[in-house]
Amino acid sequence: MGHRGARKITELGPYHLSLWPSADSLLCTRPLLKCVRALCSERVCERGKGRTSAPRLIERETSPSWSIRFMFATQTETLKGVRSSGVETFYQDYTNVSIYCLLLDELPDERSSHTGIKYGISPIYTSPGSRICHECNAWSPASLLPGAGSASQRLSVTAGRAGEAHHGAADGSRRKRPALLLFGAPGCCRAPPALKTLEPEEEVEDDPKVHLEAKELWELFHKKGTEMVITKSGRRMFPPFKVRCTGLDKKAKYILLMDIVAADDCRYKFHNSRWMVAGKADPEMPKRMYIHPDSPATGEQWMSKVVNFHKLKLTNNISDKHGFVSSTNTILNSMHKYQPRFHIVRANDILKLPYSTFRTYVFPETDFIAVTAYQNDKITQLKIDHNPFAKGFRDTGNGRREKRKQLALQSMRSYEDQQKKDNGASDDSSGEQPSFKCFGQASSPAVSTVGPPHVKDFGDSDEDSDDDSKDGHLKDGPDSNKISTTTEDGREHEASPAKCNLFSNSDSSSRARELCSRTEKSQADSRQSPVTAISSTTRSAEDIKSPNLEQAKSEECRSVKDSFMPLTVQTDNAHLGHGHLHNFGFPPGLTGQQFFNHLGNAHPFLLHPSQFNMGSAFSNMAAGMGPLLAAVSSGGVSTMDTTSMASPPQSLTGAPGLPFHLQQHVLASQGLAMSPFGGLFPYPYTYMAAAAAASSAASSSVHRHPLLNAVRPRLRYSPYSLPMAMTTPDSTLLTTAIPSMASGGSELKASSPVSAVTLDSTSEVTSHSSTISSGSVSLSPKTLSSEKDAANELQSIQRLVSGLDSSQDRPRSGSP
DNA sequence: TCTTACACGTA
């Protein structure tokens, strides 16, 4: 990575940045300077004059390995104006970066008089020990503001509403202060610390099997070509992705995750009632790994219920109004095909993810095409017939609202017709309402279809025709819940996983490509094989085997047991820098490299390490914000554990502890996403490279990295699979509500593990055992109190940062 | 194509 002479950075004082424009001090971080200049010229000056209007996000590519992004938190509206040559670029930064939150300070007149610039930059949050790595020039928060302000000072900053940041003075006075969020990719070549602090995993024998729930329902949709609506705010999947696990070690703890990866590199169009390839796929959005909110939990707990991932939402929106992506959202490209994947990782702490073996399960019948509006009327009807939330559109007696409307329309039309007699067409239209068409919704017994079959089937694809027959099977069609395809029959459905360690060999890259190719094929096949278990072992490339579906269920590649190998840092990685780790307070060992590597090896479908989504927003924060959080916490906690932040996805907010504005900040930072792992797992870029490279996310980060660049040609297929050792960690975010903090290393504990408390264990389904949700799991008593506080703070910070959704989120965090 | 407000439903 380029060393750009950042050497002085370490010497910078807290206010160096704030003294801006004192270019000299900034020179140390050339990239930063560059960004600042851009910012100033474009926005800051304006700001000085008055609040501006539209929110802005300015992004700059500052170096091959990383970049810095600025964002004005002051804006109240959306960040739509992301100005970037391409979304891809934008995202890259997004994911790969750690966040720094700075406030714009008013500059003394003498400083601004000749420049007209009224604001300087002062950091708000920084992690205590952060600094720059001379080797890789990576920039850590602390370096920016070493010493800048005490924790209390930082805390004093409060955010008002979403667009404004208020600087709360001790006296209680507040003055508005434009806030600038600076996002910088952390990078450090220092070797990651070992992860000795975490509790060792016990060796256990397990043979996990996974059943897809509601398989029949999935198949029903699949026949027509499943479509999933993606919206700005995020849309759930339907059918819901639920699985039932068996064969887990009752006592061992597992982390369950899911992600959604591109099924191929094609763009589709719905033409003549059929899905057809319409060109090459658009750049993949950064992918996230969604960690089930109940994770980690014991095998017994997982096996006692259906594992539901309904909290995961699909979106086409890059950022919310503040530019942050909800942790539970997975960004997809409309008109592209995707394949959900399920992963089982035996680990008692999320921090160990990077070192753990992923058992990946793919259910070919769950692939789908993301759409902003339904294309196939049959799919629409299936949704209406089976999704309980769409009952209002069913024809059944009661009243489907649509019916009414239609009727109304018809009446109106008829009326009009009489008068005008225009349209025959109108009639069609009436008939045409998609929702009415019933073609095979048979599945839902009750209500379903019966109604007016307006049906017009387009007779979509041939395949479509049969729909009905199957439908019948579905248990209560209308209620998805009821249907549990999985049923015991099971084995068919069971998928065996392919294991993959994050660990990836450097050579993996080539492999990854192969995988990619495979995957493509697999897709085609996918339908055939019910389940595919991918097992990739980090070590053996071979293991990776085909990712594809063909291997189908039965294959299990358990090759490697979870090997917890903290990879030592690969040399490659080494230079990349793991610097973050420290900052984040993550256990050093955790750093991403290993993590990624493992993933990378995996088959095409491998996860991308960088992207973990924790269910809770909190978690997001944690991930991305580690440093910030640390800083934030007044407690003086030096670093927050990512782990500590657990929060229910929905609830984020709740934290009573922190000042509201702080919360916002945090969120924002999170959202940004920072580095996926970066946040959570501070990891060196390196490791990511491997895993990430393949993935889109990877690509993003990759850009920066020369090495990565090579990889860049995105492998669509295997998002996660990159072999490269070096990938940057960026793309993924981990978001999760991490329930248990686990005993972090000493550092962690010190930092303040937050009680995971809030997890929302949404484990829907049935029972989510209280235990699980409680996160009782690994909390250490002593840390609890502090943890809670921390959590609260985090939440508050998140809010602050995000400034947004506070309303939505509810603070659950509280201690139970 | 995508976004938004909406009615209507679940939970």
Place this chain on the structure above:
DNA sequence: ATACGTGTAAG
């Protein structure tokens, strides 16, 4: 009662 999940129609 509130919060939130649906597809629709209109833009």
